[in-house]
Amino acid sequence: MASYIARRLLLMIPTLVGILLVTFVLVQFAPGGPVEYMIARMQGMDVGATATFAGTGDAGLGDTSAYRGAQGLPADYVEELKAMFGLDKPVHERFLLMLWNYLRFDFGESYYRDVPILTLIGQKLPVSITLGLWTTLLSYLVSIPLGIRKAVKDGTPFDVWSSAVIVIGYAIPGFLFAILLIVLFSGGSFLSLFPLRGLVSDHWEDLSLLGKALDYLWHIVLPVLAMAISGFATVTFLTKNAFLDEIRKQYVVTARSKGVPERRILYGHVFRNAMLIVIAGFPAAFIHILFTGSLLIENIFSLDGLGLLAFESIVNRDYAVVFASLYIFSLIGLAIGLVSDLTYAWVDPRIDFETREV
Numbered sequence: 001m002a003s004y005i006a007r008r009l010l011l012m013i014p015t016l017v018g019i020l021l022v023t024f025v026l027v028q029f030a031p032g033g034p035v036e037y038m039i040a041r042m043q044g045m046d047v048g049a050t051a052t053f054a055g056t057g058d059a060g061l062g063d064t065s066a067y068r069g070a071q072g073l074p075a076d077y078v079e080e081l082k083a084m085f086g087l088d089k090p091v092h093e094r095f096l097l098m099l100w101n102y103l104r105f106d107f108g109e110s111y112y113r114d115v116p117i118l119t120l121i122g123q124k125l126p127v128s129i130t131l132g133l134w135t136t137l138l139s140y141l142v143s144i145p146l147g148i149r150k151a152v153k154d155g156t157p158f159d160v161w162s163s164a165v166i167v168i169g170y171a172i173p174g175f176l177f178a179i180l181l182i183v184l185f186s187g188g189s190f191l192s193l194f195p196l197r198g199l200v201s202d203h204w205e206d207l208s209l210l211g212k213a214l215d216y217l218w219h220i221v222l223p224v225l226a227m228a229i230s231g232f233a234t235v236t237f238l239t240k241n242a243f244l245d246e247i248r249k250q251y252v253v254t255a256r257s258k259g260v261p262e263r264r265i266l267y268g269h270v271f272r273n274a275m276l277i278v279i280a281g282f283p284a285a286f287i288h289i290l291f292t293g294s295l296l297i298e299n300i301f302s303l304d305g306l307g308l309l310a311f312e313s314i315v316n317r318d319y320a321v322v323f324a325s326l327y328i329f330s331l332i333g334l335a336i337g338l339v340s341d342l343t344y345a346w347v348d349p350r351i352d353f354e355t356r357e358v
Contacts, residue, residue, distance in 0.1 A: 005338065012334045017099065019330050020323065024095050027319060098323065107324035112316055117324045120309070127199060127305030131297070134224045136286045139231035144278065146232075147239025152266070154244060170233035175296035178226035182300070186222060194222050197302035223301045231289060235278065242274040279343075287336040 089097070101108065107117035150159050185193045195201070201215050246252065247270060255265050298307035306325065313321040 005342075008338045008341075012331070015334060016327065016330055020099065020102070020327060021095070023323065023326055024098070027322075028091065102324075102327050107327075108320055110313075110321050111318045113318075117321055120321065121306065121325060121328060124304060124306045124309045127303055128298070128307060130199070131220065131223060131227060131303070131305065132286055132289050134220060135227040135231065135289045136282065138224055138228045139235050139285070139289075140278075140282070142228075143232050143235035144239050144275075147236045148243055148266075148271075150236065150240045151243035151247065154240075166233045166236055169229050172229060174226050174230055175300060177229050178222065178297055178300045181222045181226055195219050199303055223297050223303060226300075227289060227297050231285070235285070239274070239278055242277050243270060246270045246274045282343075287333055 105118065109116055110120055113120060146162065150162060153159050181194075182196060184190050186196045195218065199216065199219050200212070201207075201219070204212055204215055207215055252265060252270060255269065256262075295307035295310060297303070298305045299311055302308075309321065310325055312318075313325070
């Protein structure tokens with residue numbers, strides 16, 4: 001196992017470099033950039049999410065003479081802006097410098113917030129982790145019993161209609177379901193049962209400990225439901241298939257022939273074996289929900305987490321935050337992948353990764 005872990009850790013290095021390289025190259029061809037964004041703000045032009053820039057030189061990371069907003073500005077001032085954003089060096093030098101800094105976890109400061117990026121991400125991370133944990137737990141608490149029930153009732157009307165409901169829920173985008181929940185339960189055209197925005201109320205600090213907990217839970221109901229809707233299908237069908245695979249094995253047939261009660265077979269033997277793959281997949285499920293489901297949901301419910309930070313950084317052309325976030329997310333994702341493999345080996349010692357190619 002030690003050699004497998006070492007191979008996986010070494011493989012992370014070229015993977016991270018490749019992810020950063022592809023993203024860095026794509027950014028060079030993206031319209032606009034931090035220099036153009038700053039010039040547009042100085043000219044009082046629209047710099048929102050839908051704003052476009054006339055110049056395309058080095059994606060706004062190089063020559064800005066083509067950008068019409070720069071007309072009338074002193075050339076030396078434009079050069080000062082480039083130097084301020086670290087864009088006065090050749091492309092390859094900037095990329096190599098970025099790799100060296102990231103290797104030392106030196107991400108610098110945000111272009112527009114004047115805050116160290118690592119501090120900024122640390123401030124936003126608890127919100128996203130909170131949503132990810134509650135969403136994963138809700139998915140497992142609902143999906144595991146449902147999957148077991150579907151396995152026991154395989155082929156019955158319950159199995160058919162519940163599968164149809166789950167597939168429909170999986171097909172509905174999380175952001176669309178979030179909007180539906182807001183319309184129905186958050187002051188839209190129907191009920192006003194839940195708050196529309198934020199993770200806690202404005203008077204949260206004045207509440208008792210129980211009041212703070214209830215207020216917090218009251219605020220996360222809709223966001224967690226919106227993020228969990230698509231996760232039900234994966235865990236439910238995974239649980240069902242794992243149980244069906246175990247139920248059809250010889251030891252279950254033998255136990256039934258000896259008159260062992262069905263409930264004891266199901267929860268005394270089948271459950272323990274079938275849950276190995278589901279439990280081992282928990283780290284990967286959490287990281288998937290954390291990094292793929294939070295972007296739009298945090299924006300819709302105005303939750304100040306990593307998703308909202310990433311959206312604002314892209315809109316504001318704050319590429320320092322974008323690259324640092326991508327690097328940290330990728331590193332965490334690769335580490336969680338390794339943890340998932342180790343969890344598989346821990347819950348089922350029969351699994352041997354030593355003989356498996358990375």
